[in-house]
Amino acid sequence: MSGPHVHRDDMFDDDPAIAAFARDLRAAADAAPAPAAGPALAEVLAGRAPAPSYPGPVPDGRTPSRPGRRRALRAALGGAVAATVVSTLGVAGALPAPVQRQVARVADVIGLDLPGDDPAPAMVDPAPSGPPASPPATGRPPMSPVAPGEDPDRGHGNEDDGVDGDNPGRGLEEREDPGRSGRRGEVPADPGPSRDEGGPVAERRADAEHRADLERRPADRGEDEVEDDVDVIETGRP
């Protein structure tokens, strides 16, 4: 069993028992009679009839196709189809809102402007003369910039916006982008009361601002200080 075509490298593993078995198997195969040509094959071998055409696969010199390669091709094809569908729906703005935003954000990176990533209308002037700006009509209720109990230094972590709370840098980036806050339904910076306004309405607005400020930055303040401020607001006395 040591002919040039026997692949001993990884077959026998230096195992004498397996080598002996392979030797016996080969000897048995060699000792068997060669197959006799039947009538049809005999005609072909004698040149009296052409061999019937074989429709099956025949190696044609290219790299043989293997199941793993076929699977990889199928996966790539599936991925391409999925990408095409998502892109088409994204361009049409027909994806669900969260997905649309993600797609638009990715497209924005490569310079494509898709619906869902449009910057919000320009922020109102910090000291406008008109009435306060109303939240953009997103169909969602306005959200406070930081939910109660949430660490204000971390990202918002909203599932919808894809900003992971574990990625504070990203969240900070989002918060600092004035064009994006309106897109997420947040209330733009309140310009405050108009110079012309005054009286009880202005006072209530100021109180609301103060309360929101307290809620927004509790970690930066001592508990006593916060309680004092709340007392001031509730009693109206310093």
Add this chain to the structure above:
Amino acid sequence: MADPGLGEAFASILAAARTGEAWAFERLFDWLGRPVAGYLRGAGVEDPDGLANEVFLRVFGGVGRFEGTEARFRSWVFAIAHNLVIDERRRRSRRPTQAPLEGEVGEGVPAAEDAVLAGLGDERVQALLDTLAPDQRDVVLLRVVADLSIEDTAAALGKRPGAVKSLQHRAFATLRRRLATEGEEGVSP
């Protein structure tokens, strides 16, 4: 005796076979007829000679489109043989088994296993092969009887080389256990 292959003559024989030259068909049949029949016998087909004829009719019918090396040609021939083995196994699994009538035992057409034993001429070898799962047995037969490399065996079976190595490893592990058991039984009184 290991198959020395056709070597440098392969290219001219292949070229002649592609144009339908009968002498080239005959050379190819002489070269691979015996190992193909040996593989079919080892795989347990009922009519190894008839199936070997079918293999070569298909080879000669498709050789006009073949391009590749001698090893690739050999692998292709055994791929055709393997596909026919699979077809026969499927047919046999669908066929209802019939219990032999009284008095018929030992008189009728021998069972496939008996034919294999007679063909290989070595009951012990065939008994060892029978301990293997069909896909393990195919790998062992293609590696030993057909002299195919891991890659060519993988191409013939439509599997990845890693899968063939794994099947071969498991087959040899099974054979080792069996051979060890044989050894213990042989030395025991």
